[in-house]
Amino acid sequence: MYPPSMQESIRKLEATRQERIRQGKIPLLDAEAKKALLKSFHPDYIETSMRQLQVGPNKGDRTPHELADVLEAWPLVDPKRFDPARPKFTVDVLVIGGGGAGVAAALTAQENGARVLLVTKLRLGDANTMMAQGGIQAADKENDSPERHYLDVLGGGHFKNIPELARALVTDAPGIIAWLEELGVMFDKKPDGTMITIHGGGTSRKRMHACRDYTGAEIMRTLRDEFRNRRIEALEFCAALELLTDDQGACCGAAFVNLDTNELFTVRAKTVILATGGCGRLHIQGFPCTNHYGATADGLVLAYRAGARLVFIDTIQYHPTGVAYPEQIVGQLITEKVRGLGAHLVNVQGNRFIYELESRDITASAIIRECTERGNGVVTPTGRVGVWLDTPLIEILKGEGAVKKNLPAMYHQFARFGIYMDKEPILTYPTQHYQNGGILINDQGETGVKNLYAAGEVAGGIHGRNRLMGNSLLDILVFGRRAGRSAAEKSKTVSFDQTAGFHHLQKFQAELKTAGIPRDRCAPILFPEYRRPELQTPFVFAG
Amino acid sequence: MAKRTSRTGKKKPVEAQPAGEFVTIYVMGEAYQVPKELTIMKAMEYAGYRFIRGCGCRGGFCGACGTVYRTRDSYKLKVGLACQTVVEDGMYLTQIPFYPANKKEYDISQLQPDTQVLVRHYPELMRCIACNSCTKICPQDIDVMGYIQAAIRGDIARVADMSFDCIMCGLCASRCPAEIVHYNVALLARRLYGAKIAPRASHLVRRLEEINSGKFEPGLDRLTRMSEAELSRLYYQERDIEPE
Ligand SMILES: Cc1cc2nc3c(=O)[nH]c(=O)nc-3n(C[C@H](O)[C@H](O)[C@H](O)COP(=O)(O)OP(=O)(O)OC[C@H]3O[C@@H](n4cnc5c(N)ncnc54)[C@H](O)[C@@H]3O)c2cc1C
Ligand code: SF4
Ligand code: SF4
C-alpha cells in the first residue's frame, strides 16, 4: 500500500529495530532543553501567528488570528429578530452542548431537582467526547495519590494552572470513575476487577483507565443512554447564536436557530451551562485537526460577548501524532496509547529522536524539528512530511495480536486503506487537537457572568498551558457534574427577570464599531467551510 | 456564514485538497466531477454540499454518516460511512436520515443481569430469522447476527464483548426483517456487563474512603500554596516515575 519511496524508509526502520529495543528508554529532556525546543519549534511561539484583541474583556491579550477573527466579530443574526419576551421554552437550567460535559451537567442538574433542557448543534453525542480513544486519568491505585496526580497536571501545564481547579480535578477523579463504573461503563479490567491502567505522556504513575480504544465513545454512549432513560428534554440540530442577559448583565437564557427549519427562537432559563467544546475546526495556522465537525469555538464567542473573561487563549494543543498518510484521513488522531504500548517514533533514517512519552507540546515540537530543521521527515506522494510510529514493535513487545486487541478502532481505520499496522509502521505529524484555554471558571464551574456556568473544553484554567492525555475526559465529567450541581442549586434562588434581552450586545457592538471590525465578519460560524470558494454561500436564516 | 476576512490571508482549505484525477459521482441524481481520492463526505463538500445532518466526528466514531449507494449498472445496494469510504466512479449516492428506533427505558441500578433480561426488554429478538443481513451491512465488521444469537441465549457477557466496536450507526436496524434494534440491545448488554457482571475495582473503593476521610487534604493544601519554583523542583528533581 505504501509507495516505493516510502517503503525504502520502512526497510531502514526495520533494520534499526533490534538495536532500538536494546537501547530501551531515551532519557527525558531537562527543563532547559525543553524550553529551548518549545521556543524554536512549537507553533504557539511563532510571533506572527497571533495578534492582540481589540475588543472585549481580554482586550490587549494575544490569541491566534483564527480565534481573534471569531471573537472580534458581529452577530450572525440581527438580535432584533428574536423576541425574548416570548421564549419557546422556560426552564430552570439550560445546558448548551451535547458532548460529555453537557450530558454530565444535565444529569447532575436533574438529580439536584432542576427542570433541565439540553440544546445541541448536531445529534446528542456528536462531539469530541465520542472520539476520545486513549483514556481517562484518575489516581486510584495503591502506589498513586491525588497529590501525585496534581503535580503531574501542573508540570504538564508549565505550572500556570489555576490551583483550585487542578485540585478539584484530581480530588473528584476516583469518584468519577466509580460513577461511570456504576452506570455500566466497561473499563478494561483484570479478572479480579483491578483496573488495567497504563502511562500517558507526562504521567508519573500508570493511571490511564481505558475501554479498549473506544474510551470516549464508551463513556458517551453510556451517558447518552442514561440521559434518555431519565427523559431529560433535549433539542438536536439547534445551534446557540447568542446568550440572553438582563439589564444587570446576568445571563438568563439563550437564542437559537433550528438548523433544519431556520426557525429562530429563545429559551429562558434561571441558569445556563455552556458546554460547547473547543475550537479545533478553526484550523489554526492551517493545521489539520482531530476534532468533530461542530468544534468551532461558538461557546467562547457567546460568553466573550456577554463579558466573560477567557484564559490561556494563546495556547493551542497540537497532538504530536496525527495521521500524515494516507491522505483521506490526514489529521485524524493516532492515540497516545500507541506510544504508551511501546511504539517508537522514528525518522526517515530509522532513528529515534525523542522519548516517546514526553508531554505533548515537547513531542510535537521534536517531530516538527525533525521534519523541518533537520530534514529527517518522510515525504508522502502529496508532499506532506511525517515521521514513523513503529507499530509492529508493539507486537514484539506485547505479544502477537497485541495491536488488534488494544487498538481495534485504529487498526480498522488503517486497514480500510490497506495499511496493516501490526505489520507496517504508520506515518504521523502533529495535528490541532485541543484548546488549552477557555472561559475562566471557578471550582464550581461559575464564569464571570452571573448565572452563567461553563464546563468541559470550553472552560479554561484547569490544564494551564498544556493538557495531559486523559485529563480532558476527566475534566468534562468533574466540572460537568460540579456545574450541573451548582447551576441547579443557584436556579432555586433566581426568579425570572422581565428585562431579558441582549443588553450585553449593545456595548460589545459599540466596541466593534470603534475598532473598525468589518461588518461581514460574523460569528459564531457554527460549521467550518469546506466547499470550494466559488460554491460558498453565507448562512441565511429566513426566520 | 459571511465570507471570512482573516488577516492571515487566504490559505488552502485543509479538508478538500484538489488533485489530479477525477471520477463522476451522482448525488441525489445530479452528476459531479470530484477528485478520485476523496471520501464520500469530502466529495460531497467538494460538490457544494454543506452538511447540517449526517456529519459528526468525521473519523469513523459517531455513526452519524451512514450512506447508501450503488454503482452504475449494478442493482446491488451498498452502504458505508461517508467519512471513511472513498468515492468510486459511477457512484450513485444518497444520505439516509437516521432510522427512528425504539429504546427501552430502564434503571440500570435496579436491573438483574439474568438470562431473560435482554429478551424481556426487547422481545422482538425472538423473531430473528438468521438471515445475516445485519452482519453483512455493518461498517464495523461486527458479527451482528452472532451477538443477536448470544442475546437470545441470554449470554450478556458475550453480547457485550462482541458488540464493543459498535458505533450505533443504525444500518443494521435498517435492514433487519425482524425489526430488531441491534445496537440498543447491545448497549443494554454492555451496561449490564459493566455495572453488574464485571467485578468492581476494590482499589477504587479504598481510595474513595481515603478521599472522604480527608487524608489528602493537608498534602493538597500544601501543594496548592506552593510557588512555581518549589513545584518545579518537586517535579523535575523528586518525581519518581513508575517503570513501564
Ligand atoms: C480525536 C480525539 C481524541 C481525544 N482523546 C482523548 C483522550 O484519550 N483522553 C482525554 O482525556 N481526552 C481526549 N480528547 C479530548 C476530549 O475528548 C475533549 O476535550 C472532550 O471530550 C470535550 O468534551 P466537551 O463535552 O467539552 O465537548 P464536546 O464533546 O466536543 O461537545 C461539545 C458539544 O457542543 C455542541 N455545540 C457546539 N457548538 C454549539 C452551538 N453553537 N450550539 C449548540 N451546541 C453546540 C457540539 O455539537 C457538541 O455536542 C480527545 C479529543 C479528540 C478530538
Ligand atoms: S452493529 Fe449496527 S449500529 Fe453497530 S456499527 Fe454495526 S451496523 Fe452500525
Ligand atoms: S438482520 Fe435481523 S433477522 Fe436477520 S440475522 Fe440480523 S437480527 Fe436476525
Ligand code: FES
Ligand atoms: S462522521 Fe462520525 S462516523 Fe462518519
